[in-house]
Amino acid sequence: MTIGSKMPKNSRKTGKNMPVKAYNMAILDDDSAEINMYGDVLMEAPRDYWTGERINGMYIAADEFLEDLEQIKDKSNITVYINSGGGDLYAGLAIYNRLKELNGHITTVNDGLAASAASLIFQAGDTRKMNKASNIMAHGVAGFLFGYYNLNDLNNMVKQFEAGNEAVVNVYAERMGVTYEEAQDFINGETWKTGQAAVDIGLADEVIETEEEDAEGLLDSLINKVSSVYGRQNSAVPAGVPQVANIKKDGGKKVKTTDELREAYPELVAQIEQEAADKGKMEGRKAERERIKGIEDIAGGVLDKALLNDAKFGEQPMSAAELSLSVMRQQASIGADMLNALEKDAKNSGADNVKSNPKNAEDDDPDKEDEEEKENEIKDLVNIVNGTKKGAF
Structure with missing residues (x-):
């Protein structure tokens, strides 16, 4: 049985705004349950400004999460798998406190990242497990400011930050087994720990060994x-x-x-x-x-039935795609042979030995030949006359 499971891929087709939750709760048996938390931590699900409908996304809304938690809260063993970059401080604290107050044994497992508010949720485990390739990150309270503020506004904000830091330090101090002052130093800036390093300072209880299995x-x-x-x-x-x-x-x-x-x-x-x-x-x-x-579907276009039969049952059977490629290659080979035969026939015909006649077609015109003959006769008569004149002097 699953609770808070993600929306099926085709559910958007219904037109309904079905919630997509970045966590999944599953009842394994009468005594055990499992929670997977993959997403950002928020106090409540964001909603569309105009329609008021819930906006789907990869976030863990504390209001929804705590409501679903009621269905598995009586289980003797609950395992919580976490992969989250954190988010809202007080949403993380609310989930942490609610998990911590359950009567059953809580095991938290850092699948990849437990940062900021998610690192607080990770601390709710009676047994906290780190993978060798998982990170935990802790830091003090931070906020985003936008707009105009007077001195009283800023002073009030400082008090809120100090109160938030105090809550965070109390969680780490308790789980790490150190003094408040030591844990306070721990949240100055950002502190990142991996695997065994988180165990060494008390942020986790054990590292999951994967080299050998029982x-x-x-x-x-x-x-x-x-x-x-x-x-x-x-x-x-x-x-x-x-x-x-x-x-x-x-x-x-x-x-x-x-x-x-x-x-x-x-x-x-x-x-x-x-x-x-x-x-x-x-x-x-x-x-x-x-x-x-697949071969039968293209068999009508294959003329070479021997090739078709070999593709189906030969020593090297082919797929439909491989058969198509073989047919294309065969057709290309046949086309090349035809071109070679035509070229050979052309050479054997003797056409290459026929010389072209550069004489213009207009030279064969009989009318033009008559005109040129008349012009030559006139030139001869002129020469005779000229010669006679020259002899008179």
């Missing part, structure tokens, strides 16, 4: 993989696969490697491997059907 971690991982084959939740395990809790209850020994797991529980490992192998076969058959169907 039997529960290994079995959980394997069972989850098999469960995912069937599209089930982690709590639903295929028939015949025993729950981890049952194995441990029956006196199962701890193992730290998959080989030791195989030796300790050979039947379980064999069943899990068989389930995975059967799933692989099913996926393989599905992929093969899809491949053949």
